[in-house]
Amino acid sequence: MATRLQFENNCEVGVFSKLTNAYCLVAIGGSESFYSIFETELADVIPVVKTSIGGTRIIGRLCAGNKNGLLVPHTTTDQELQHLRNSLPDSVVVQRIEERLSALGNCIACNDHVALAHTDLDRETEELIADVLGVEVFRQTIAGNILVGSYCALTNRGGLVHPHTSIEDLDELSTLLQVPLVAGTVNRGSEVIAAGMTVNDWTAFCGSDTTATELSVIESVFKLREAQPSAIVDKMRKSLIDSYV
Amino acid sequence: MAPTAKRPRRKLVARPVTFSPFARSAAHIASAYMIKRQMIENKLHEFCQLTPNGECKCNDKRNIDETESDSDGESSEGVVQADFAFFDPKPDDFHGVKTLLQTFLDNKEWNLSGFVDLILEQTTVGTVAKLEDDDDDGLFSVVTALNLGRYKDHKCMKELEDYVLSVCHESNLVDQLRVLFSKKARDVGLLVSQRVVNLPAQLLPPLYDALFDEVSWAVEDEPTEQLRNSFRFKTYLIVTKIYMHKKANGKLGEKADSEEEPVIYVKAEDELFHELKNYVSMGLVMAVEADKIPTFRKQLRSLIDDEP
Numbered sequence: 001m002a003t004r005l006q007f008e009n010n011c012e013v014g015v016f017s018k019l020t021n022a023y024c025l026v027a028i029g030g031s032e033s034f035y036s037i038f039e040t041e042l043a044d045v046i047p048v049v050k051t052s053i054g055g056t057r058i059i060g061r062l063c064a065g066n067k068n069g070l071l072v073p074h075t076t077t078d079q080e081l082q083h084l085r086n087s088l089p090d091s092v093v094v095q096r097i098e099e100r101l102s103a104l105g106n107c108i109a110c111n112d113h114v115a116l117a118h119t120d121l122d123r124e125t126e127e128l129i130a131d132v133l134g135v136e137v138f139r140q141t142i143a144g145n146i147l148v149g150s151y152c153a154l155t156n157r158g159g160l161v162h163p164h165t166s167i168e169d170l171d172e173l174s175t176l177l178q179v180p181l182v183a184g185t186v187n188r189g190s191e192v193i194a195a196g197m198t199v200n201d202w203t204a205f206c207g208s209d210t211t212a213t214e215l216s217v218i219e220s221v222f223k224l225r226e227a228q229p230s231a232i233v234d235k236m237r238k239s240l241i242d243s244y245v
Numbered sequence: 246m247a248p249t250a251k252r253p254r255r256k257l258v259a260r261p262v263t264f265s266p267f268a269r270s271a272a273h274i275a276s277a278y279m280i281k282r283q284m285i286e287n288k289l290h291e292f293c294q295l296t297p298n299g300e301c302k303c304n305d306k307r308n309i310d311e312t313e314s315d316s317d318g319e320s321s322e323g324v325v326q327a328d329f330a331f332f333d334p335k336p337d338d339f340h341g342v343k344t345l346l347q348t349f350l351d352n353k354e355w356n357l358s359g360f361v362d363l364i365l366e367q368t369t370v371g372t373v374a375k376l377e378d379d380d381d382d383g384l385f386s387v388v389t390a391l392n393l394g395r396y397k398d399h400k401c402m403k404e405l406e407d408y409v410l411s412v413c414h415e416s417n418l419v420d421q422l423r424v425l426f427s428k429k430a431r432d433v434g435l436l437v438s439q440r441v442v443n444l445p446a447q448l449l450p451p452l453y454d455a456l457f458d459e460v461s462w463a464v465e466d467e468p469t470e471q472l473r474n475s476f477r478f479k480t481y482l483i484v485t486k487i488y489m490h491k492k493a494n495g496k497l498g499e500k501a502d503s504e505e506e507p508v509i510y511v512k513a514e515d516e517l518f519h520e521l522k523n524y525v526s527m528g529l530v531m532a533v534e535a536d537k538i539p540t541f542r543k544q545l546r547s548l549i550d551d552e553p
Contacts, residue, residue, distance in 0.1 A: 006354065008352070008354065009347065009352075009353075009354050009355070009357060031354060033354075188339060188340070189339075189340070190340075208358065209358055
């Protein structure tokens with residue numbers, strides 16, 4: 001189910017939160033209603049962790065992660081790193097990486113199996129992504145934009161990309177990622193998809209300006225209407241799909 | 246944010262020193278019009294014409310005095326030519342207007358989107374200022390007047406009323422305000438005027454002229470009697486920001502710190518509104534009688550034209 005909310009009058013909820021299948025990070029300093037909406041949806045299933053990264057609240061754009069791990073930039077302080085390691089489940093590996101492009105959330109779009117990376121990312125970073133997150137990494141652009149993490153929201157069941165993505169690009173990306181993709185907008189026409197919403201396999205949170213049309217597109221492409229928090233689909237996937245073409 | 250609205254001697258160089266992302270992009274648009282630097286003294290040239298469909302076009306060309314010229318050609322001072330045009334509010338302007346009104350009620354979480362929708366729906370009274378041929382559709386300023394009684398039932402207006410009443414520190418004025426919001430609401434217009442920091446002051450007289458002209462046209466032209474009456478404002482309510490001196494006691498003493506003014510107005514025209522009497526000041530909320538408006542327009546014009 002998709003929920004609409006705001007962070008301090010700001011509809012860019014993907015900037016202030018990060019949602020995966022194993023955990024949810026939210027920024028500190030927001031109003032209680034912001035947390036309570038997350039906690040109502042997620043409390044029994046996955047931990048909701050309040051944190052900052054490098055003293056900032058834009059955690060959604062600074063870190064990248066999935067159920068296997070979390071990558072944080074070099075600006076993360078030791079205390080924040082320790083707090084994350086303590087609060088997240090043991091199965092999640094938290095790794096701080098030295099990378100010039102420190103807004104990892106803008107540079108990396110990933111689900112539990114595959115990741116799209118900024119074309120200028122270091123080779124070491126690419127290997128770390130593959131190791132820590134347990135994914136296959138592809139350097140790609142989306143509608144000519146190199147900030148793939150910003151213009152694409154990706155889960156194991158579907159993806160939403162920048163509205164100006166061409167059909168050929170959509171087909172190519174869909175083949176790479178092995179999920180259905182749709183070009184659309186969020187927050188009443190905003191093209192920066194990942195900043196305006198955050199999503200995992202069974203729930204999505206969008207900015208409150210998102211129109212009903214946009215919300216229905218989101219619910220259909222991410223298959224949220226009949227979704228349940230379950231790991232079955234994930235675990236079975238490996239046995240169902242032998243290899244990527 | 247540096248207080249910029251001291252009345253005299255404001256430089257005409259549009260050097261946007263701003264910190265918000267929207268203003269940065271506005272500065273980017275403005276600098277994209279930089280053509281060439283010239284060594285002429287200050288010349289101020291302004292046309293304001295009314296086109297047949299009621300738009301007010303304001304041509305704003307300025308040549309800035311250069312004291313030195315770089316042979317390299319690139320420097321931070323230069324000529325910025327910009328043609329601004331005024332339009333009726335359209336639904337596409339949603340994001341621009343919303344950004345401008347982000348801090349309208351300080352940090353309160355309220356239904357800002359609904360408020361912006363109200364402004365955009367009222368196409369008869371209300372103006373947005375944009376660059377003339379801009380494909381990016383960057384919005385620089387919005388002015389409008391919303392009748393409190395007409396929109397009384399909207400959630401955003403109720404939240405606005407609650408907030409304004411709750412932050413009023415002067416208890417004797419709270420009651421007057423409450424009356425404005427309830428019994429007199431049909432005759433009160435909420436004057437919303439926001440613009441990017443450092444928008445050229447030359448735009449202000451035509452902008453306010455456009456608004457008050459539209460109000461008087463609406464009184465004549467609106468299709469139904471009810472709508473016509475809804476624009477017969479007796480009072481305008483203004484919610485705005487000022488900088489009040491920490492030791493302000495309401496008068497300029499002759500002590501050492503008397504050079505500092507007790508109140509600095511972020512927007513120059515607020516000072517004029519403040520002096521036109523009959524106000525309730527709070528952070529600052531002013532109620533101005535509608536028949537003082539022509540005086541305001543004249544004073545604004547002379548204020549802007551007098552500036553070097």
